Amino acid sequence: MDVSGQIQLFTWSEVTHAWSKLWSQPRGVCDFYAYCGPNGACDDHSSSSCNCLNGFEPRSPREWESKVWSAGCMRRTPLRCGDGDGFMLMKKMRLPAPSHSLPDSSLQLKDCKATCRSDCSCTAYASVNENGTGCHLWHKELTGLQENNSSGQDIYVRLADFELDDGSKRRLWIIAPVIIPSMLLVFGSIICYFWRRVLVRRRTELRHKAKRETRVAESLLDLGINMSTINKSLQGGKDSYDFQVFNFATISAATGYFSVTNKLGEGGFGPVYKAWELWTNGRGSELIDPTLNDLSPIGEITRCIHMGLLCVQESAKDRPTMSNVAALLSNETATLPTPKRPAFSLGKNSSITIPGSCSVNLMTISVMEAR
Known part of the structure; x- marks a missing residue:
């Protein structure tokens, strides 16, 4: 018997002059x-x-x-x-x-x-x-x-x-404390990233809005209009008014000395009667210059076109005052009324009749026409 407890039987060989194992028990460690x-x-x-x-x-x-x-x-x-x-x-x-x-x-x-x-x-x-x-x-x-x-x-x-289940439940309990915090960290990072983007976008929009309002205020000041006066007008203050008088120099400077590029329209076939056909047909966006698409949101540009049509309505009492125009443009939540037909048209349904002769002495005179 050896140190492991295995019983062994040996025989002496005269040929090899050595002991040869004939039998052992147990044969393997698993037999112990x-x-x-x-x-x-x-x-x-x-x-x-x-x-x-x-x-x-x-x-x-x-x-x-x-x-x-x-x-x-x-x-x-x-x-x-x-x-x-x-x-x-x-x-x-x-x-x-x-x-x-x-x-x-x-x-x-x-x-x-x-x-x-x-x-x-x-x-x-x-x-x-x-x-x-x-x-x-x-x-x-x-x-x-x-x-x-x-x-x-x-x-x-x-x-x-x-x-049971080959230890899958145990592995799940071991892995879960590691996976769950990691997933929460990832989702939290994603939410934080998008929230920051929303904040940055909102801040950018507010900066653009502030710049636009500043430009409007500066333009109005150049035309002799004070924003504080407009605000008082909307609130029913003492400075409320319906009409503002400008001198010739102010209007000339504001229109670029009556440049053709600044005109509002010139009749039935002009730009205004065009900004009307397209508007009534639901194609107002075609009036927008493509270069403006990247500068301002489409909704703000369409709102400006809407305001322009309100300013050229046929009846003067339907047109907004300059103070109302400035106030409505600076308040994005204000609802604009539906514009009516422009002031002048030479279409088939024109309501304006030009007399054949306006002079008793056949002399040439000027005929007053709406723009």
Whole structure:
């Protein structure tokens, strides 16, 4: 017998002048009883020889790393009995001696499972016969298991429900504390990014709006209109008025000395009667210069066109005053009224008739016409 406890039989050879081993028992480490300790499974085909069953861990990790496996393994999760436990199938296992056997051939695997489940001390079950009948039951720790045994059979080991499904639930509980904070961080970063974009865009719009209002105020000041007067007018103050008189120099400077590029229209076939046909046909956006698309929102430009049509309505009482124009343009929430037909048209339905002769002495005179 050697230091490992193996019994060996040797014979002397006269030819080789050496001892030759004829027989030994046990032949492999897995033949030693309880070589891997309780709840450990021996495997002659594995370099580590011993492995803990699924759902178990080394009782002494330091000894296990030193390949001293006699202490065996213990459960990672205690059994709760009842509905909190399940059974894990292990195939081709050399089984340890059972605590109790029921060789009744009428018992099926489902009966073995029900019997073991109803007994909180039952740790495993297996069939007695090869045809799956009868029951082997274990009520203590499993000692003497061997994996990958050619003559082995199936055994069902009791585990906490948490340890079933190949440990996927346990891995989920381990990974979840890492994944969830990471996902929250990612989503939080995305929300923060888009929120900052919204704030930057809003601030940019406010800056553009402030610049436009400043330009309007400066233009009105050049024309002799004070914004404070307009505000008082809208609030019904003492400075309220309906008409403003400008001198010739102010109007000349504002229109670029009556430049053609600044005119509002010149009759039925002019730009105004055009800004009307397109507007009534729902094609007002065609009036917008393409170069303005990148400078201001389409809604603001359309609002300006709307205001322009209000200013050239046929009846003067329908036209807004300059103070109202400035106030409505600076208030984006104010609702603009629907514009009426422009003041002058030479279309088929023209309401203006030019007399054949306006002079009794056949002399040339000027005819007053609306623009």
